[in-house]
Amino acid sequence: MSTSFADRLRSVPDDALATLLQLRPDLVVPVPADLSALALRAQSRVSVARALDGLDRFMLQILDAARLTRDPETGLTSAAAVLSLALTPPAAVDRAAVRAALDRLRDLFLLYGPEDELAVADAVDEVCPPYPAGLGRPAAELGPQAAELCAEPARLRRAVLAAPPAARKILDRLAAGPPIGTLPAESLRTAAPGGRTGDAAARPAAGGGSLEPGPGDPGGNGGTPPGAGGSAASGGDAASGGDAGAASHGGPGAAPGDGGGAVRWLVEHGLLVPVPDPGTSPGDTAVELPREVGLLLRRDTGPLGPLRATPPEPAAAPREPKAVDSAGAGQTMEAVRYVEALLTALGAEPAPVLRAGGIGVRELRRLARATGLDEAVAALLLEVATAAGLAGEADLPGATTTRAGADQQILPTPFYETWRAEPLAHRWEILARAWLTMTRQPGMVGQRDDRDRPITPLSGEVERAGAPAARRVVLGVLAELAPGAAPDEDEALELVAWRMPRRSRGRERAYREVLAEAANLGVTGLGALTSYGRLLLADPAEERRAADDDPLGVRAASTALPGYTSPAVRALDALLPSPVDHFLVQADLSVVVPGPPEPALAAELDTVAEPESAGGASVHRVTAGSLRRALDAGYAAEDLHGLFRRRSRTPVPQTLTYLIDDVARKHGGLRVGAAGAYLRSDDEALLAEALADRRLAVLSLRRLAPTVLVSPYQVARLLTALRDAGYAPVPEDATGAAVLTRPRPSRAPVRALMAARAPDPLAAPKLSRPRVLGVIEQMRRGEAAARAARRAPDPVRTGNGARPAARHTHSQALAVLQQAVRDKSLVWVGYVDAHGGTTSRLVRPVSIGAGYLRAEDERTDMLHTFALHRITAAVLD
Incomplete structure (x- = not known):
């Protein structure tokens, strides 16, 4: 921990600390004991990485500007230096935008200190890539030849202009970032330090010496310009298309028309510098582009690359908000209906669970055919219904093991009956909230796992802890647009990449799946976020709990009362047609x-x-x-x-x-009972017809009396066979009374139905201002107690590394306390707590009697009671 960072936290007012804790609520979970603990946590890698994950591309570029402009000796920069670098032509941003980004970084304490002595939090360099904005280190740190070249700007420009086409392509790639490339070591074998060549200079490099992007900078902080991404094609491929006639530029070395020759030319002229890089493969070497060369090559885009202070605007024309809501409302009705049809099909014929977990491909196809859905949509709705607690696993009758996937089947749960009785808008909200929070990625269904086996619904391979965050990111970006704005997939991904570049890298497929799932569930309509979808993203209870005028969450408790309807349900219900009670x-x-x-x-x-x-x-x-x-x-x-x-x-x-x-x-003309089963009727001709019916031959019916037939099979099978043959039998009990009941559907037990949900890392609890100020007061009291303990006199000092002094006798301590009561003065009291530990407090004694000391702690305004036999020392302050 940096001492200056902790001192800075101690010196800032409570309002600045409150802003920090509201922007970074992870710092108060749990509440730090004092400001030193807060400073230590605020500079940890995990907390800094979480804060950086919430920054957009522009703020990350401004942070890179602060890292680039630091003084090599002091490690400090200034707001003026950052503004000067960010506003260097041809930057197309205004001063106010850069200033706002700087203020935000200072509120987050990623930058701290006065404006003329800004410091970057220590963990920022550990979490971010080592090359800010995709630029290499200064030439003075790389080697004398590069430093000599870059010290003369005119000479540097002439060297860059003199670069052959193949070499210039390599420079442009590395200038876009990252500035590190790797190539086989033999490609530089002819290049000696200082630019001279060895005896083998006339021989072409073996294998062409293709230049590959280096591992140094994966673009982790989002500062790399768009399109760079560290994925430059090999220099050898580019060089192979170069002009072989450019050999005159290469000096005595191999012709720069090949890849190795181009790199050798750049190394010999000081435009690239070989550097040790532990990330390269054995036998390969790394080269780095000096910062001055990169800045020169970025003269058309600016030193930080293209700067954009606002997110890109979608090119598509905005939709009419009413049309968006109408389309989304129609899709919500379809989603609810299909979920109901899916669960009805499961209730009629449960899906067996595979031993490896989940249901098989054949069962998914059966459910898709039964409901008329695409398999991918059927898998999505099945996963959502399970996450919402509408479906679950149940043991088969007679199962002999409780192992997952053995003798189990997927069935609707009892909650499904309750859900069906709810209004349509409320039913949809249950599904949508389950989708938002479930740690499942239904888009994985149908893909292949590591062992080339298909991934099935409800299996463990679909589990993805980052799924809720991905949904929040995509829908949050859509919510920031104007109502009716409908970007296509590529535009939406571009918005996500600008809004959260650190989180979006490598997750493009997952984000595309989120857009498709949101459309299928009716969260979006015509490609735009619906009005009730915006309300769905905001948790009303959390918003009320975070309100400054309701710090205790009294109004938030009303959201849990029976009959409460969320704003999303009310908005959707106004769009849906009114339920009808007739046909x-x-x-x-x-x-x-x-x-x-x-x-x-x-x-x-x-x-x-x-x-x-x-x-x-x-x-x-x-x-x-x-x-x-x-x-x-x-x-x-x-x-x-x-x-x-x-x-x-x-x-x-x-x-x-x-x-x-x-x-x-005709109904009830036949009566069925248990004999195995019997069949009786007053209509002898009807019984004769059933006895002669070949379709019923499998029942082995035989006549006991003119009005009675019996079968060795059970009642259920007899009823099913008769109904399938077109008869209308009715079961009866032992008294002969007809048993007319609705069949009771099978249901799965309720067992940890919400286990698939996880807290959303992007939806951190919002802290109200009064609550934050209370936390700050508690930390300041802890800071005062720690400071007081450090200056406590030896006889009462706690044993935290301090040398214990001789303790006072009990009579001496009692005399000091009696004097403090008379003079109403402060006194340091050392005592042994209930756990046997020695501690101390600075208190003002109030009274002594009945074997106890009663004293007031001025820092906390609390009255403490000490047993006199536990007091070890007392010293006046």
Whole structure:
């Protein structure tokens, strides 16, 4: 820890410390004991890296400017030096933008100190690449030849202009950053220190000597200009296309038309310097471009590369916000409907869990076909439903092991029934919030793992701890745009790369998947973030808890009360069509629902009709099979007549009335019981028909009486076979009463359904100003206590490395305390705590009696009680 950094924290006012803690809330988890501990934590690699991850490209470039302008001796820079470098022509940013970035870096304490003596936090150099802005070290640090060349600007310009085409291409690549390249050692074997060549100079370098980008600067801090990225093509490839006639520029060495010749020419003329680099492969060597050469080559873009103080504007024309919300609302209805259809299919036929975890490819295809979804979308909705607690794993009956993936299946959970009864907007919010927070990356499904096996849904290979952060990054960037702004994928990735360059590198595929998933779930519409999607990103409870006028979170507690509706749900509910409690029955027995049905109406339609089409207005059809299903669930004929009369806004067709009566008349003509199972009926002809039916031969029916048949199979199989053959049997109990109940669906137990969720590292809890000021007060008290302990006299000093002095006798300590009570003076008290440790306090005694000392601590305004037999010493302050 830098002493000056800790001293700077001690000297700043509370408002500056409060700003630091609000911008970097990780510094107070847990609360530091004092300001020294805060300074140590603020300069740690982890905390600095987290602070840098939240900076945009422009602020990282300004931080690079501060690193570049540091004085070699003092290590300090100034605001004027940073402004001078950042505003060097042809920079296209204004002074106010640079000043704002500097102020932000100082608020974060990545830069600290007065403006004329700014220091860079120590861990910044450890976390960031060693080459600020993609520029190399000064020539004076690399070698005398390069230093001599760069000391004369005119000579340096002539050397760069004289570079052959192949060598100039290498210079341009390294000038864009990073400034390090590697090439086989034999390519420079002919180049001796100082620019002279050896005997082998006339021989061409073996293998061409291709120049590869070096490992020194992966562009980690985002300061490298766009497009550089450290991925320059090999110099040999570029050099091979050079002009062989340029050999006259190469002196006595090999012709610079080949790759090795071009590099040798640059080394011989001091424009590149061989440097030791532990990152190179054995037998290879590294070369570095001096900073002065890089700055000269960047004369068209500026020393820091292209500067942009604001994010790039999307080229696409903005959408109408109302159209965006309408499109997104329509997709939310589809997402909820498809999740319900997916879970219904799972309830009818559960998906077995593989021994390796997850469900198989065949099961995913079955579910996709059953719901009419693409496999990728089906995998997404299945993962989201599981994360929301709507589906889970259940042990098969008779399972002999509890090992994951063995004798288990995926089923809907009991929460699914509760979810179905909620309003549509609330159902969607449960899914969307589960998607935002789940540590799963559904886009991985269908890819191959390390062993070339397909990655399946709900398997461990889909787990990605950074998935919530990726979603927050992408949606946060879209939220910063104006309502209706709809960038395409490439523009969105460019915005993310500008907004958080350190986090975006290497995550382009994951960000594209986030955009596709957001569109499928209705978080975005027509490529733009919806209004309710913006509200979804903001946690209302957290916002209220962080409000300065509600430091105790009293109003935030209202969000947990029953009946509370979040702003996102209210906004979406206003966009969705109102739920309807009726339908329109057509003459062809089709039932049209002119809007999203209420939960009660939807449950009735699931029982009495077959769905045909869905959307804003869904269509169902009444069939003999659906009516038999309703009768099996406990409806009577009169109940069905009453349901259609009550719910239909059109006259009930006579054909539907006849169909209900006809199906009800046949329903229950056969009775099934357990014998294995028996089949009885008062209609002997009907029993004879069943006995002669070849489709029922597998049941091994035989007649016991004119009205009774028996089968060795159980009741469930007998009922299924009869219904499949077109009969309408009804089960009965031992008393002969008909058993008319709705089948109870299988459900998975609720077992750690939310385990797949993880805290979002980008959604750090916001700290209100009063709370932060309270933390600062606590740290200042700790600082005062630590300072007081350091200046405590020897008889009461705690044993933290200090030499213990002879203790006072108990009578001496008691006399000092009695005198302090009379004089109301401060006194240092040394005592043994309950754990046997020796400590000390500076207090003002109030009273002595009953074996106790009562004294007030002026720093904390607290009254302490000390047992007299535990006091070891007392010294007046």
